[in-house]
Amino acid sequence: MAWVNALQWLNLTRHGESTGNVANGTALESGAEETGVRERDADVPLSEKGRAQAAALGHRLAALPEDERPTMVVASPYLRALDTARIALAQTSYAAPRDPGGLVPRVDERLRDREQGVLEGLTPAGVRSRFPAEAERLRRLGKFYYRPPGGESWTDVALRLRGFYRDLEAAAPGGRVLVVAHDAIVVLTRYLVEGLSEREVLDIERAPVGNASLSRWRHDGGGLVAVCYNDVSHLTSAGSPAG
Structure with missing residues (x-):
């Protein structure tokens, strides 16, 4: 069954590059056992490149036709996502922070x-x-159903997303929503919206979700249909390398 069918537009973005992304990439290249990230996950900030990516995303949103612009923005509470939302919105005239009617995440x-x-x-x-x-348990169960001790499986995240989107549809029927979050949220939203199988969503997940990329679905009268997925063209055109 497909979900999230009461919205006019659903836009998703992953946060801009974070210092954690940089540290993790360095650790993988060196073969280290630890990423070296010392902040708790909720407090990992954007890198300077990530802040530039967030601004480029904002310019992309500002260029949308008026009838496609978000009427609501919802963000993860994690610093890297919330700052991405704030920086992006600051580039749009319809979300001026000093305007009492301006859009805030x-x-x-x-x-x-x-x-x-x-x-x-x-x-x-x-x-x-x-x-x-x-x-070994991860290898045997597979990424979709494996739950690390004290952590979450992909299906656990999908469960909380089902609740989020039900509440979102009730709060903003026919609305145009921008969600600013994380790569797993983007991939699993596609899983829910498009009614994908485990194999299909894991095939999609093999291609990394780009930082500050944009994925969009619009309502065609029967439900949400994909317009673009993992689009980073606005980053290249803005002179900020994609990724």
Whole structure:
């Protein structure tokens, strides 16, 4: 069954590049067991590149036709996502922060990133070294259903997203919504909206969701249909490398 069919437009973006993304990439390249991120996940900030990406996203939103512009913005409470929303909206005339009627991001904790539990801060090499039994359980169960101790499976995240979108449809029927969150939220929203199978969503997930990329669905009278997915053209045209 497809979900989220009462909205006119649904737009999703992943946060801009964070310092955690940079640290994780460096750790993977070096073969380290830990990412080196010291902040708790909720407090990881944007990098300078990430802030530029958020601004470029804002210019893309500002250029939308008036009847496609978001009427509501909802963000993950995590700093990197909330700052992406604020920076992007600051580039749009229809969301002027000093305007009492201006658009400001709402926060919903159900949009937070997937929780890793005891594996937080570890690279795949670190998981294999320190939690070999969990690495084997992940291999056996598969990414979609595996839940690390103290963490969440992809299906756990999908469950909280179902509740989020039900509430969103009730609060803004026929609305045009922008959701600013994390890569797992973008992928699993596609899973829900398009009624995908486990195999289909994991095939899609193999291609990383770009930082500050834009994914859009519009209502065609029968339900939401895809307009674009993981679009980073606005980052290239703005002179900020995609990724």
